[in-house]
Amino acid sequence: MIEQSDKSSRQNNIEYRLLKGCDVKDVSSDIYNYECFNYNNNTYITYKKKEDEILVITAKRFANFIIEPLFMVRDPNSPLRVIKIVNVEGQTEIMTVAPKTFSNSNELSASFSALGNFHMEGTKADLYKVLRKVYDNVPLVSKVTQLGWNKKYDSFFFSNGAYNVKEGFKPVNEEGIVKTNEHKVILPFESPLFEEEFENAVEKDFRYQYSEVNPNEWMLAFNRVYKEKAMIAIPFLIASVFRDITYKKLHFTPILFLFGQPGSGKNQMGLSMMSLFGKANNGFQLNSGTNVSFFRNMSLFKNGLAWFDEYTNDIEPKRIQSLKGAYDGIGHSRGNKNNESINTTAVNSTVLISGQHLPTADVALFTRSITLDFFKTNFSEEDRSNLNRLREIENEGLSEVLTKFLSCREKVETHFQDTYEEVRGALDEALKGESINTRMINNMSVVLGVYKIVDDQLSFPIEYEKIFKTVVAQIKQQSNMISNTKETTVFWDTFEYLVGHQKANPNIEYKIVMQKEVRVFSGKSQITLDFPDGADILYIRLNQIHPMYKQHLRAQGDAGLEKSAMENYLKHDRAFIGTVKNTRFNSGSTSAMLFDLSQLSISIYQNSDINGK
Numbered sequence: 001m002i003e004q005s006d007k008s009s010r011q012n013n014i015e016y017r018l019l020k021g022c023d024v025k026d027v028s029s030d031i032y033n034y035e036c037f038n039y040n041n042n043t044y045i046t047y048k049k050k051e052d053e054i055l056v057i058t059a060k061r062f063a064n065f066i067i068e069p070l071f072m073v074r075d076p077n078s079p080l081r082v083i084k085i086v087n088v089e090g091q092t093e094i095m096t097v098a099p100k101t102f103s104n105s106n107e108l109s110a111s112f113s114a115l116g117n118f119h120m121e122g123t124k125a126d127l128y129k130v131l132r133k134v135y136d137n138v139p140l141v142s143k144v145t146q147l148g149w150n151k152k153y154d155s156f157f158f159s160n161g162a163y164n165v166k167e168g169f170k171p172v173n174e175e176g177i178v179k180t181n182e183h184k185v186i187l188p189f190e191s192p193l194f195e196e197e198f199e200n201a202v203e204k205d206f207r208y209q210y211s212e213v214n215p216n217e218w219m220l221a222f223n224r225v226y227k228e229k230a231m232i233a234i235p236f237l238i239a240s241v242f243r244d245i246t247y248k249k250l251h252f253t254p255i256l257f258l259f260g261q262p263g264s265g266k267n268q269m270g271l272s273m274m275s276l277f278g279k280a281n282n283g284f285q286l287n288s289g290t291n292v293s294f295f296r297n298m299s300l301f302k303n304g305l306a307w308f309d310e311y312t313n314d315i316e317p318k319r320i321q322s323l324k325g326a327y328d329g330i331g332h333s334r335g336n337k338n339n340e341s342i343n344t345t346a347v348n349s350t351v352l353i354s355g356q357h358l359p360t361a362d363v364a365l366f367t368r369s370i371t372l373d374f375f376k377t378n379f380s381e382e383d384r385s386n387l388n389r390l391r392e393i394e395n396e397g398l399s400e401v402l403t404k405f406l407s408c409r410e411k412v413e414t415h416f417q418d419t420y421e422e423v424r425g426a427l428d429e430a431l432k433g434e435s436i437n438t439r440m441i442n443n444m445s446v447v448l449g450v451y452k453i454v455d456d457q458l459s460f461p462i463e464y465e466k467i468f469k470t471v472v473a474q475i476k477q478q479s480n481m482i483s484n485t486k487e488t489t490v491f492w493d494t495f496e497y498l499v500g501h502q503k504a505n506p507n508i509e510y511k512i513v514m515q516k517e518v519r520v521f522s523g524k525s526q527i528t529l530d531f532p533d534g535a536d537i538l539y540i541r542l543n544q545i546h547p548m549y550k551q552h553l554r555a556q557g558d559a560g561l562e563k564s565a566m567e568n569y570l571k572h573d574r575a576f577i578g579t580v581k582n583t584r585f586n587s588g589s590t591s592a593m594l595f596d597l598s599q600l601s602i603s604i605y606q607n608s609d610i611n612g613k
Helices: 024-034 105-113 124-136 215-240 243-250 266-277 291-299 317-327 363-367 381-396 399-406 409-430 438-458 464-483 486-500 542-554 563-571
Strands: 014-017 036-039 042-051 054-063 065-074 080-087 092-097 140-143 147-150 155-158 161-164 168-171 177-180 183-186 255-260 305-311 332-335 342-345 350-355 369-374 510-522 525-540 576-585 588-596
Touching: 014 024, 024 036, 024 124, 036 124, 042 124, 054 124, 065 124, 065 183, 092 105, 105 124, 155 399, 161 177, 168 177, 168 399, 215 243, 215 255, 215 266, 215 350, 215 369, 215 381, 215 399, 215 438, 215 464, 243 409, 243 438, 255 266, 255 317, 266 305, 266 350, 266 369, 266 381, 266 399, 291 305, 291 317, 291 342, 317 350, 317 363, 363 369, 363 464, 363 563, 369 438, 369 464, 399 438, 409 438, 409 464, 438 464, 486 542, 486 563, 525 576, 542 563, 563 588
Parallel strands: 014 054, 042 065, 065 140, 140 183, 255 350, 255 369, 305 350
Antiparallel strands: 036 042, 042 054, 065 080, 080 092, 147 155, 155 161, 161 168, 177 183, 332 342, 510 525, 510 576, 525 588, 576 588
């Protein structure tokens, strides 16, 4: 019931006839600015009229509840206003309201009444007065759904909080909001406002869990379990934390490939590596997962790790191409339903692959990967004890280990390019005289470069020099793998058969020349190779041999490799010397691939009718 005020409510020729017990001083600001006010959990609209020379302000109830703005979620796709409503009975509800609902009085009224005794009694014009007050007093927060590193806020986001170097880790409040570097953001994975939408989101496992575990303790435990493989996996994992920096500088990100038989420990290493970012989940199944999930796995976390499991060489070729594309930072693009624009799923994480097959279906994937082989399946009691201790450490939480790495971000950003070049030069020198694919050296230079910078700041227990030696040995081992792959062996076995059955003819499809000096192209450079005692050099016209190779394999039910893939494999064979653009065969001069016959495990007859010029 509205009661007129007494004479004491008159101020500056304005007379307030409000509610009994309502102090004008408490509501005059809202009346002046918004023509509405709250009292006893009711919302009132005010009206003005002139009586003689006095401006009389009266009030009428608009709703049996009040609206308190909590915050507005800024989101270009789905902005939301979050409000609290309290009715005359004290019932309190938190609501998320889309902007379009706020502009529709019928929809808004229905939303209120659906929650209980919440009724609006005023007009549409009255509603706009109330909402103007809500709009003016709402704090703004930004919604963050991309976890991991966020350049805009200079912070690393977990599902339950944010880390930055100046402030350390700050957890979200009960509404899922955290303030980081003077910015308020809402992380929906821990917010009750988005509970249903993100109830089963995998992002919830990407969370900060405090423990006393430090980098040195974790590294030593990891190293005791995985031994020499840890010398590669740990630097690779640290480099993944700074993927955006290394990719920006070099425009590629190496892949780690774990291969070996079941029960050999490769999947356990995958879980151990994923544990750095929270609860470790199994890898995406390459042989069965959907394409949407496949591409989402690479984009989910910024500077995280995307694990793909169950690799085989007969998986869908498009998936192999996409894994190769991840190395080059090429995401997945598709048109929308109206074909008006292109939607791109970006590559944000470093890629980890595991499986029983060495990636030989496409040599380009092989050279984009750092490979670790797992063959040991019998483990001692000490091995099991070391693994149990590592699991205990992982269960305690590795978030403090991760944030220690993140504390080195500025140093990595400043020194990575120079350190990469320094490491690249050192590896070139250590591998001098070896026939190594350039990409393999570049891959290891990224991993070693980041480790060296972070080690300088944090002083790791595993010396850089020891890791460097392990890396050199691993590069040599991986390079030799290409020569020994099934595909290369099959080619040479087929070539031997074709020659032995006179299907490939000397001086037409191939020739063998004894030479002491050969001038060839290696990559784009022309070099001269010396063989002081002379060597049997095998010249192959791959354009002529490859169709024969394919025909022979088709007869056995095997498709074989396409010419470009086969050429790539042969260029990584240990016997490969280089190429020549012009060399003489019976049919004229043409290009050829050259091999040191003594390095090939084949037996074919000699031919010296034609010299190698």
